[in-house]
Amino acid sequence: MVRNVAGDMAELDPEDFYLLSGVEQGMRFSEWVRRDKLPDYADLTREEVDYRIDRCLDRELIERKTIQYEGYQLTFEGYDALALRTFAERETIDGVGSPLGLGKEGDVYEAQSFRPLALKYHREGYTNFREVKREREYTADRDHVSWLYTARKAAEREYEVMEAMYPDVSVPRPVDHNRHAIVMEKFAGVELARATLDPEQAVGVLDLILRELATAYELGWVHADASEHNVAVAEGGITIFDWPQAVSVDHENAREFLERDVENLLRYFARKYPHEVPRDADSDGIAAAIADGSFESVRAFGAK
Helix, strand or coil: CCCCCCCHHCCHHHHHHHHHHHHHCCCCCCCCEEEEHHHHHCCCCHHHHHHHHHHHHHHCCEEEEECCCCEEECHHHHHHHHHEEEEEEEHCCEEEEEEEEEEEEEEEEEECCCCCCEEEECCCCCCCCCHHHHHCHHHHHCCCHHHHHHHHHHHHHHHHHHHCHHHHHCCCCCEEEECCEEECCCCCCCEHHHHHCHHHHHHHHHHHHHHHHHHHCCCCCECCEEEEEEEEEEEEEEECCCCCCEECCCCCCCCHHHHHHHHHHHHHHHHHHHCCCCCCHHHHHHHHHHHHHCCCCCCHHHCC
């Protein structure tokens, strides 16, 4: 698990961030940045680089490799620190609070501001690099992709999609973005997978989710990973979150991804609410109706 670096920020000097930025710049060209390149990348003297390296190593913001040459790489903690500093300079957030959710592809924390916000760090590519490189559209045409690049592109894609759809689609309101991190409005509700609906509400909630996917499709986007794990249910409605893998409707596999999204949701509802949503609901027909703008309810496709 990646450590929350918010508590370290007050102890870091501007020159520490110069070093972190220098390592970040060098990682554009090499997985490990040679020590003798850091004075130029960080715009620091060699003596200052030596001092800052020790400080950043002690705080686990960078790591060192000395097999063929002495090289340095940002850790996710170091990358988090760079994004946090930018958000602080922009006055986007005042601080970081308790974790809201921690996972292999992203960590989400409460963000302190004048309104309830959430801070999401993308972690794609760090522990599941090969899988992400294979499945994500933004890495498909690159031979050399680092975890840093993958996480940054994931955040860029998610922020782009949320900006394009909010408020027409019930997604978190995007607030700011930097590197691999997104600040968004904190949304209400509990993850669908952990919610227990009144059986009489099951079809209505499923319809609501599918209508949101239909509006997203109309606006040009397919979620491409929709499931019970990225839908929040609250008294006031639903929120669909986690959009980094979204593809445009012009993508060659967009229809296939849409059908998979529908099938995932139908399978979950049929398993948890079998008397309300039968397993033989026509998922392909529902996906076709979403794509042509005619979807109204699963009841028209074999569901009760």
